[in-house]
Amino acid sequence: MEVITVLMPVYNGEACVGDAIRSVLEQSYGDFRLLVVDDGSTDGTGEVVRSFADGRIDYVRRPHDYVASLNYGLDHARGKYVARMDADDLMHPDRLRVQHAVMEQEERVDICGTWYTRFGEGVGENRRLVAAHSGWVETPVLAFLERNLLCHPSVMMRRSFLEAHALRYESAYCYAEDYRLWAEAARRGAGFYVESQSLLYYRLSAGQICRTQRPQQREASHRLRDELAEWVLTHMEGAAPFRALWESLNALVGAERIDFETKMQLFCAVLRKNNELFNF
Numbered sequence: 637m638e639v640i641t642v643l644m645p646v647y648n649g650e651a652c653v654g655d656a657i658r659s660v661l662e663q664s665y666g667d668f669r670l671l672v673v674d675d676g677s678t679d680g681t682g683e684v685v686r687s688f689a690d691g692r693i694d695y696v697r698r699p700h701d702y703v704a705s706l707n708y709g710l711d712h713a714r715g716k717y718v719a720r721m722d723a724d725d726l727m728h729p730d731r732l733r734v735q736h737a738v739m740e741q742e743e744r745v746d747i748c749g750t751w752y753t754r755f756g757e758g759v760g761e762n763r764r765l766v767a768a769h770s771g772w773v774e775t776p777v778l779a780f781l782e783r784n785l786l787c788h789p790s791v792m793m794r795r796s797f798l799e800a801h802a803l804r805y806e807s808a809y810c811y812a813e814d815y816r817l818w819a820e821a822a823r824r825g826a827g828f829y830v831e832s833q834s835l836l837y838y839r840l841s842a843g844q845i846c847r848t849q850r851p852q853q854r855e856a857s858h859r860l861r862d863e864l865a866e867w868v869l870t871h872m873e874g875a876a877p878f879r880a881l882w883e884s885l886n887a888l889v890g891a892e893r894i895d896f897e898t899k900m901q902l903f904c905a906v907l908r909k910n911n912e913l914f915n916f
Contacts, residue, residue, distance in 0.1 A: 638692075640668040640732055640792070641713035645705045646685075646723035647675040652839065654684045659726040659837075661690055665733035668719070669694060673709050676700025681723075703807040710804060713795055722789040724839045731835035735792040744827040746797040747818065749786040751832055756840035765834050773828035777916055780819050781864050782904045784857070785828070788814040790836040797826060811849045812856035819864050823916070858896055865903065873913045881906060 642660055646653050653672075660670050672685050674697040685695045696712075698705050710718065717739060719732060731750065739745050754764045769785045779785055791814075797803075801824045809816035822828070865882060869875045885899040894902075 638667055638669045638715050640665075640717045640719050640736065641709075641715035641795075642668050642670045642719045642721050642732075643673070643706070643709040643713060644670060644721045644723055645673045645675050645702065645709065646677065646681055647700065647702065648677045648679045648681060649723035650677070650679040650681050650684055652724040653681055654687075656721065656723045656725060656727075657685065657688055657693070659729075660721060661688070661692070662729055663727065663732045664730050665736055668692065668715065668732060671696070671709055671712065672723075673698060673705045675702055675705040701807075703805050703810055703813050706805045706813065710795075710798065716795060717792050718795050718798070719792045720789050724841065725789050726837040726839070728833075728835040728837070731790075732792075734831060734833060734835060738829060738831060739792060739794060742827075742829070745829045746794045746826040747786070747821060747828050748792045749828075749830045750790040750835040751830070752787045752790050752836040752838045753834045754838050754840055757842060766838070767832065767834075769830045770832040771830065773830065775911060775914070776822035776826065776828050777819075777864065777868060778904065778907055778911065778914075779828075780815070780822050781861060781868065781907075782900065784812075784815045784818065785830065786814070786818055787836065787838060789838065797821070809856045809860055811853035812860060815857055816860050819860055823864075823867060825916075861900060865900075868907065868914075868916075871915045872910075873915065875913075878906065878910070 670693045672693060672695045674681055676699050682697060698708060735748050738748050751765060751767045754766060773779050773785060803817060803820055805813040806816050869879050869882060882903060885903055888894045889896060889899050
C-alpha cells in the first residue's frame with residue numbers, strides 16, 4: 637500500500653489537469669498513488685487523464701458535486717497520509733518528500749500546510765510568494781477563529797486522525813468546506829504545522845471559486861467563525877464577561893457601527909490576552 641494518497645478533484649480541467657498530473661508524477665518522493673476524482677466534467681478532462689500510462693493514477697468519474705467528490709476521495713484514500721492537490725495548480729518537485737519528512741519526524745503534526753506561490757492571471761512573470769504563517773500553529777482554535785491559515789491544495793493530512801474523529805468536508809459550508817474542516821480538526825485537538833517553503837504553485841484565474849463564488853464563500857466563512865466563537869465561550873473559565881463582550885460586538889455589527897472583521901479582531905485580541913482561561 638502506498639504511503640501517500642494524492643487527492644485531486646477536477647471539474648472541466650482539460651486545459652490544466654495534464655500539467656498538474658505531470659507535476660505529481662515528477663515528485664522526488666515516489667511512494668504515492670494519485671486519485672483523480674472527475675467531478676462530472678463535460679469537457680475533455682477524462683481523455684487527458686487517461687492519456688497518462690502510469691499505474692500510480694486512479695481515475696474515477698462521479699456526478700457533479702464538489703464536496704461529495706472530496707469526501708469520496710477521503711473515503712477511498714488508502715495511504716497513511718492524504719495530500720490535497722487541485723487540478724489547476726502545480727506541485728514543487730519536493731513537496732511530497734518535505735511534507736512526508738515533517739509528518740514522519742513529528743507525530744503531533746496531523747495537518748501540514750506549506751507556503752505557496754501565486755501565478756497566472758493578474759500576476760504575469762512576477763510570481764508572488766504567500767507566507768501567511770510559519771511553523772507550529774499555537775492554540776489552533778483561536779488561530780482559525782482569526783483567519784484561515786492554510787492553503788487547501790498545499791495540505792497533507794494524517795488519515796488516522798481524520799478517521800478517528802470521523803472528519804469529512806461538510807456541504808453546508810460549500811466554498812469554505814476546507815476552512816470548516818480545519819476548524820473541526822482544531823476543536824478535536826489536531827496539531828497544525830506550516831512548512832516555510834513554497835511547495836505549491838497556485839494558479840490564479842477568472843473562473844476559480846474564490847472569485848466566482850466570493851459572496852457565498854464569505855457567508856460560509858463568517859458563519860463558521862461565529863459558531864467557533866460560541867464554542868470557545870463554552871470551553872473557557874469565567875466566560876460571562878467574554879460572553880457579554882461578544883454580544884455587545886454583535887450588537888454593534890447589527891447597528892452597522894463595525895463590520896464583521898472588526899468584530900473578530902477585537903474579540904480575538906481580548907481572547908489572546910486571556911488564553912490562560914482556555915480549556916482546549
